[in-house]
Amino acid sequence: MPKTLPDLLMALVHHDSTNPSLVPGGAGEAGIAQFVVGWLAEHGITAEIDEAGPGRHSVIARVPGTGGGRSLMLNAHLDTVGTEGMTAPFEPKIQDGRLYGRGAYDMKAGLAACLLALLDAKAAGLRGDVILTAVADEEHASLGMQSVLKLVTADAAIVTEPTELDVSVAHKGFTWHEITTHGRAAHGSRPDLGVDAIAHMGRVLGQLEALGQALTQREPHPLLGHGSLHASLISGGQELSSYPDRCTLLVERRTLPGETPEAVNQEIESLLTALQTDPAFHAEHRLTLSRDAFGIAPDAPIVRTVIQAATQVLGQAPALIGQSFWMDSAFLAAAGIPTVIFGPCGGGAHATEEWVDLASAEQCRQTLTATLRAFCA
Incomplete structure (x- = not known):
């Protein structure tokens, strides 16, 4: 040995x-x-x-x-x-x-x-x-x-x-999130029938980008700096000539000591709630994994x-x-x-x-x- x-x-x-x-x-x-x-x-x-x-x-x-x-x-x-x-x-x-x-x-x-x-x-x-x-x-x-x-x-x-x-x-720690926006499938020639789930996810991405920028304005940790957020994976749609009925986004949030998964989760929930003032917008969100x-x-x-x-x-x-x-x-x-x-x-x-x-x-x-x-x- x-x-x-x-x-x-x-x-x-x-x-x-x-x-x-x-x-x-x-x-x-x-x-x-x-x-x-x-x-x-x-x-x-x-x-x-x-x-x-x-x-x-x-x-x-x-x-x-x-x-x-x-x-x-x-x-x-x-x-x-x-x-x-x-x-x-x-x-x-x-x-x-x-x-x-x-x-x-x-x-x-x-x-x-x-x-x-x-x-x-x-x-x-x-x-x-x-x-x-x-x-x-x-x-x-x-x-x-x-x-x-x-x-x-x-x-x-x-x-x-x-x-x-x-x-x-x-x-740092991290949380993983899954966000799904829902639309209505229809032929690409029928905008009167279709609801574009991918376009709706675009609104979510805009809000997430703004949240990511806001994190850089918060008080930094003396050794770790700021928390961060990024969109990791996205999928949606079934073919070019159809309105997509769903779009799924996977997001990672890197956290600092003192930031709890519950608080981070609520932050994203609030972002989606704000978007749901549009009755055509429908999204679901779940926390899939967290590490302190x-x-x-x-x-x-x-x-x-x-x-x-x-x-x-x-x-x-x-x-x-x-x-x-x-x-x-x-x-x-x-x-x-x-x-x-x-x-x-x-x-x-x-x-x-x-x-x-x-x-x-x-x-x-x-x-x-x-x-x-x-x-x-």
Whole structure:
């Protein structure tokens, strides 16, 4: 079994863990989960599999403390996005201090850092428990994280998504919406009979564009800026010479900490209500999915501890940042676990060339270890 971080990361990348909810026929997490359990067992750490669905395996491991200390969870996800356009995505290679391959950056380097930090915790004899949650399905619906949180908790958590060795204390959330306008089908030569659902959707798009502009005028979040809204997909009509009887629009709204799905939903409902003063206009709207934004106070104990540990390792204080994309950290925070995000440097997440800086991955591991020794002592 590999013992150095580069060797361990190469083994993790070599395991295809493509999310099958994103890519039909994808390998899923069962294989890599079994590898992680075996690797931990070889190093004297007991781990268990939590199955959120068929083949959707997460790993839970614990290094028990001697008693009386605070517990800390290290978190990473096992799944990756697809590999279309990549050549040999699961044959990792090292060049100029970078390790290339699908998942190297997002986020198997963070997982490798967690695993090695777990070994360091075992050797340190800490008072508090150190817990690893390596979860399935983060790239789609977070089935793994939601299932694992029914089984474990901790006094704090670190999510090791990439942060370029900065300390992330906020990220945006999102809501997805489906809006359907209804018309009346008729021959294209009979405007007296037809009602154009697509034209009616044009009114909706105009209102959504105005709402998007209004969001830029609101008070910005100090790290995340403004919320946003965009029209993602639209469909409607059946043929060129017919009035379309329906048109469906899918919309994404990116949210800030403090913005609730209920409030965002009502904002769009109000927009549609205003349009329905025209008796010919008829629309339906539903919220299809929401994920909360995340934020933690910069002076929270786990944040201060990670900053101090990173400063020791890096020789300078890391920046406090926010990130635009969503992560499982929001679920941890919603479960009442103070959470911070800290991970390595690299590039190419979800792209055809993905890589992680190996020196930064080692610095991530060292920072995790220093944090454990301080927080769980």
